[in-house]
Amino acid sequence: KTPKKWVALDVNVFFLPLRNTATLISGRELARQIHREVQSEILEMVAQGYRRPHLSVILVGNDPASHCYVRNKTRTATALGMSSSTVFRPESVSQDELLDLIDSMNRERRVSGVLVQLPLPEHISERAVCNAVAPEKDVDGFHIVNVGKLSLDQRCMIPATASAVWEIIRRTGIETVGKNVVVVGRSKNVGMPIAMLLHSDRRHERPGGDATVTITHRCTPRPQLKEISRLADIIISAAGVPHLITADMVKEGAAVIDVGINRVQNTTSGELCLVGDVDFEGVREKAAFITPVPGGVGPMTIAMVMKNTVIAARNALIH
Amino acid sequence: KTPKKWVALDVNVFFLPLRNTATLISGRELARQIHREVQSEILEMVAQGYRRPHLSVILVGNDPASHCYVRNKTRTATALGMSSSTVFRPESVSQDELLDLIDSMNRERRVSGVLVQLPLPEHISERAVCNAVAPEKDVDGFHIVNVGKLSLDQRCMIPATASAVWEIIRRTGIETVGKNVVVVGRSKNVGMPIAMLLHSDRRHERPGGDATVTITHRCTPRPQLKEISRLADIIISAAGVPHLITADMVKEGAAVIDVGINRVQNTTSGELCLVGDVDFEGVREKAAFITPVPGGVGPMTIAMVMKNTVIAARNALIH
Numbered sequence A, B: 001k002t003p004k005k006w007v008a009l010d011v012n013v014f015f016l017p018l019r020n021t022a023t024l025i026s027g028r029e030l031a032r033q034i035h036r037e038v039q040s041e042i043l044e045m046v047a048q049g050y051r052r053p054h055l056s057v058i059l060v061g062n063d064p065a066s067h068c069y070v071r072n073k074t075r076t077a078t079a080l081g082m083s084s085s086t087v088f089r090p091e092s093v094s095q096d097e098l099l100d101l102i103d104s105m106n107r108e109r110r111v112s113g114v115l116v117q118l119p120l121p122e123h124i125s126e127r128a129v130c131n132a133v134a135p136e137k138d139v140d141g142f143h144i145v146n147v148g149k150l151s152l153d154q155r156c157m158i159p160a161t162a163s164a165v166w167e168i169i170r171r172t173g174i175e176t177v178g179k180n181v182v183v184v185g186r187s188k189n190v191g192m193p194i195a196m197l198l199h200s201d202r203r204h205e206r207p208g209g210d211a212t213v214t215i216t217h218r219c220t221p222r223p224q225l226k227e228i229s230r231l232a233d234i235i236i237s238a239a240g241v242p243h244l245i246t247a248d249m250v251k252e253g254a255a256v257i258d259v260g261i262n263r264v265q266n267t268t269s270g271e272l273c274l275v276g277d278v279d280f281e282g283v284r285e286k287a288a289f290i291t292p293v294p295g296g297v298g299p300m301t302i303a304m305v306m307k308n309t310v311i312a313a314r315n316a317l318i319h
Helices: A004-008 A012-020 A027-047 A066-077 A096-107 A126-132 A144-151 A160-173 A191-199 A222-229 A298-316 B003-008 B011-020 B027-045 B064-079 B094-106 B125-134 B144-151 B160-172 B191-199 B222-229 B297-318
Strands: A054-060 A081-087 A115-116 A180-184 A212-216 A234-237 A256-260 A262-265 A273-277 B054-060 B083-089 B113-116 B180-184 B212-217 B234-237 B255-258 B263-266 B271-276
Touching: A004 B011, A012 B064, A027 A160, A027 A298, A054 A066, A054 A096, A054 A298, A054 B003, A066 A081, A066 A298, A096 A115, A096 A126, A115 A298, A126 A144, A126 A298, A144 A191, A144 B125, A144 B144, A144 B191, A160 A191, A160 A256, A180 A191, A180 A222, A180 B297, A191 A212, A191 A234, A212 A222, A212 B222, A222 B212, B027 B160, B027 B297, B054 B064, B054 B094, B064 B083, B064 B297, B083 B094, B094 B125, B113 B297, B125 B144, B144 B191, B160 B191, B160 B255, B160 B297, B180 B191, B212 B222
Parallel strands: A054 A081, A054 A115, A180 A212, A180 A234, A234 A256, B054 B083, B054 B113, B180 B212, B180 B234, B234 B255
Antiparallel strands: A212 B212, A262 A273, B263 B271
């Protein structure tokens, strides 16, 4: 009957045992959503008498991971009703041959999207190759003009991983306006475009998240990373460092998006397995939302490449 | 004789009366440094038998501030041994006429740098105009390819205000690697490029500051701005809001760079005067370094336009 008694107690005493673990965001389920949308867009195009979108991929060398990524993309393309083709070239391919190949794909009207799987061998300039793809067919969003447009909040091809993170946040209903976001990692294909999307103005041509964004990276001292991440409503880790984000760095109720894909050896079984940057078991006890690895950002990234290809095909009809 | 007595006292009691106010960074003095470098570069070019660099400016309409900025730039150019010319057009100029004018400047070998003073009238697309300037003559750094290159840490024309902030930090000897930087304001010509320069890798083609950078803006709630700015080793304010940055938001010993240029009316005299975003008198008691307004970033911005023009002239000799 005396409310004072209640007030005197730490509220956490009540909530701690009742607290749920984080809602697991299924990248696979969200990717299926996108797939359905892409599929019906393709059906509509075909019904209107247009050609199916076509994705052309260039794959250099024998890296098993690259082959796996490309297979996933082309298989998904086929499953969604697109056509696709992969041109394989050996590690020894010359830059000129690659540029010629890209040029022919740029000219080919049948080709909606061109994708050159990275990384490329040392003797080839990735920048020159990315800039050779016609900006309107550049489904990876790596052409210098697409990078510039992204930075100016203009409509453009957005790198698929950044788009994936954006869609995960949007479709999960996580608020960004005026929220604190920490992006861990500043790579030009992932961390930088994510920071660009999230900090920019929601009323611009390409809407942004209107969040306060902190970009952290390998030069950020660990204590400072912790200090800043504990203020974050959303943590997006794209550093490629297993167990970088631990529970003590996460604010109660934050959303944690794990973009890391790290191959680590299981200490007992010796098997290779995939882990993200986030200490999943610990962080899920504290976060409100968390993406798993695998099954989080990964499937969404492939879905966004599909979406970019259909956008490119649609744009080609208009222009 | 009893050290315990000393320990018991708050150390601030000793330091407060002894504490120095911030070192005032003179943008005018640093600009003179850059001017001397630009001047001797021009003398060298002339001695080598090359033409003097030439800055071509396009000025549309009658905005007094724009006329003042342009006059400052062309006067400085002349003082440093460059030639310059300004083409005036009325508010009613068509976009096509502007594009034609830019095109002729792009083709003119004598012209090293082309600068279109912003803002432009409503009926003209600033983006189309900025993209019309040849990237290698784009001394404002606003062409989409220069924006893309800046975002990818490639060598490029860097927007003058961002360069100015960078040079102020460098030449004052303020450490950035692993430090916390807060950029207040996300404009595409100022805040965004400053964040890009400061967060990126110092070993890249266009070296960055390797700092942890937080981008804040009008959607950042004031308490969060304060919470984050109090962690900052460097605060760069480019919001255009007088008295936005107050002493309670500044960490003892921080560097505060004021990019704001606000015209406010003096409440007693009624006169218009220039103030920055920083509550100068309060903040100088707490910061280690501070730039004044006027006389801080402003003169350095003009100096960096001069430097960009000479860089453009040099590059034209090489290519």
